[in-house]
Amino acid sequence: MEELIRFKLNGKETAITIDPTLTLLWVLRDQLGLTGTKFGCGIGFCGACTIILDDEAVRSCMLPVSEVSGRKVMTIEGLAVNGNPHPIQKAFMEHDALQCGYCTPGMIMTAYSLLLKNPEPTRQEVIEGMEENLCRCGAHIRIIKAVQSAAREMKGGK
């Protein structure tokens, strides 16, 4: 049955009355109008649906919306700072670290969480941090560079 779920979405208090078993991915996409988070595999394997839940990168296709109650959710739409692309987004643009762009929001959210935990990752640490996000176009080598260059850019706060 429906429940009232309150949480912070991209910095804004959000309340929604909804079946708590629905997955966060589709609630974001259909009820909350945020289609930047993508469906890719439905089993948490590809990472296209990655969002940030209380600073952790989480697969939203596997997450019942009830789990976000009282917590902070950030999607790709919430990453820009005062309307300007975030340094990670800028780095992806400067490095052409995407082709079809479908995995890109998930890649960027994963990179965001990685850099929160490890602001100065080595190349190997970037690879390990991004490992479980899939890209079919083969932009990996540029994504690695983009994350490293965003890390440098973000040094000393974002």
Added chain:
Amino acid sequence: MKKTGKQTDNTRQRNSINLKRRDFFKLLGGGIILYYSTWDPSELMALPLAQRREVPTDYNAFILIREDGTVNNYTGKIEMGQGVITSLAQQMADEMDVTYESINMIMGDTALCPWDAGTWGSLTTRQFSHYMRAAAAEARAVLLEMGSEYLELPVSDLEVKQGVIYAISNPKKQVSYGELARGKRLERYMDVKPDPKDYTEFHYVGQSMLRSDSLEKVIGKAKYTGDYRLPGMLYARILRPPSHGAKLVSVDYSEAEKMEGVRVVRDDDLVAVLHELPDMAAAALVKVRAEYTFDEKDVNHKTIFKYLLEAPSSSREVARSGDLAEGEQMADTVIESEFYDGYVAHAPIEPHTALAKVESDSVTVWASTQSPFGTQDTIAALLDLDLEQVRVIAPFVGGGFGGKAPHQQAVEAARISKIAGKPIMVVWTREEEFFYDTYRPAAVVQVRSGVTKSGKITMWDFKQYFAGNRGSDTIYAVPHNLTTGYSEKQGGPQVHPFATGAWRAPGNNTNTFARESQIDMMAVEAGTDPLQFRLDNLEDQQMIGVLKAVAEKFGYTPAAGPSGRGIGIACGIDAGTYVAHMARVKVNEETGEVQVIRVASAQDMGMCVNPQGTILQMEGCITMGLGYALSEDIEFDGGRIHTGNFDSYQIPLFSWVPEKIETVILDRQHMPPQGGGEPPIICMGGVIANAIFDATGARLYQMPMIPERVLEAIRKARA
């Protein structure tokens, strides 16, 4: 400066099916519309019959100049990551003498864009842009004439820079394209003779440009099909058979129908549950009970190769010269090999998606498709509508690789929308995506070749079974050679147990793997360095050119294989482009795991429009190619697909990517452009197989080169 060939032939306009139905100004607002034709009638005749009938032979394409000075470029091509949204704009800007920023690209909308068979075959630059550039050059001439009238100066005194026409004698006298379009609703028809600019006059073409679509894509605003919403839209989940060849006997959806908000629709074998929430549609589908009869082929991913060799086929001679028996006599050694390649999935991260809105007399479909016009044809025929009543729009496509040429999901959405009377969204699950994918076909290649002690190839007999002929012809100068392709008999039974289709550089990945492996084996037999062996047996200067270029980039030093260094070489031709790769691998002889440490690639693609975009494609091909070479294989039994998601079908990961990917694009700006989206993927199987051999002395005959096959090959080599 060229004299304008402008023409306003209204009889041709009246004859046009396309233009009659379109009131472009209503759709687009004011400006100057310059019509052109993207097809030469003689080329139309070369198309397959099914496509030929739909091709408009008149002015079906146009360029729109708006009063804000923007140049709107309409193309039936779609953007799926390959970057033509950027490279087509570069070419248009150069031919029209406007800034790159003033070009708007409108792509893949059947109501607005010129007919196009589909975005595949690396054809956008080498085929479509040929016409587009000619038309843009012509458009510039038409605008110059208009400028001449406006400024009351002869065309010979006018020049254009950044969309502004000015008098050479007095540059203060000027008028911009935008000013000419102000308040106008003007249509001009252009008979275009290909007279585009010489490469030396280009400003943007040949310059590296970053992707023009990246801002939308990094902020999550880029719209893919699944991101569209319509009032009243329902998600459909479709009942699927458990295997290919299964036939629905009975279905009971009474339990599903009891769920709140669920509707079930049925049209023959198509049974779909509808709900406004995708999760609820999925939950309802689970409650549908169905029975099937099974008629599956007795074959699996292990027995497929024997099965293919025994399957009925028709053969075609692809190339022949000399006499094989004579070539064999000249040889000191004859090597006979059989190579195997399994089924491979396209696996774009965006699954097939479509949103269809069927109304009483019109249909609008948004679809992730490489062929909006093909989708339009199919849906119009299926729903018994005229083409004009069906509008298909392909927004950004999240990867295609040939897998989105088929558009089953769009047909499903349209059929369901027609029954339901509501807009219908179909988003294939990953399992549906793997089940209905048109795989790269499993194939067998048999090669028999002869070589002399001094390293000359004397004989080459190449037979490919069900791979496809692309890339099967030998690229080497062999006096006695024969290439034969075996394929499904026309009108005969379907050989593969499920659908197969074009997969990035169709056929060529398998054929190049076989050819380049065999070449390496002969080099070893002759005791010659594998690069030198290739150069000694090539006459084609373009191939020699890319091999030398890649060797230089790699810093290659010659050594006969196996040198223990783990260096491989492979080369080939695809879509008119010459490619050569060198790679270095590390083989873990305990586990059989292969890590590709380094890849260098050189490419001769004729004129290169966007070097940056080309490098992206080269890197993408190299990275994607790691998958078919090392891990990707559809496992199946009869019609049942066991690799149904990314947990069982392994595509390349970050940790697989070589530390170094180096690319060289040969400077051939004076030559016509060739394909860029596919060629560099063809060498990945061969280059890795040859590098594994160089590291271990073990020869791999089957892709993917999974650890257990590598270990087995090492065992054999050491025995």
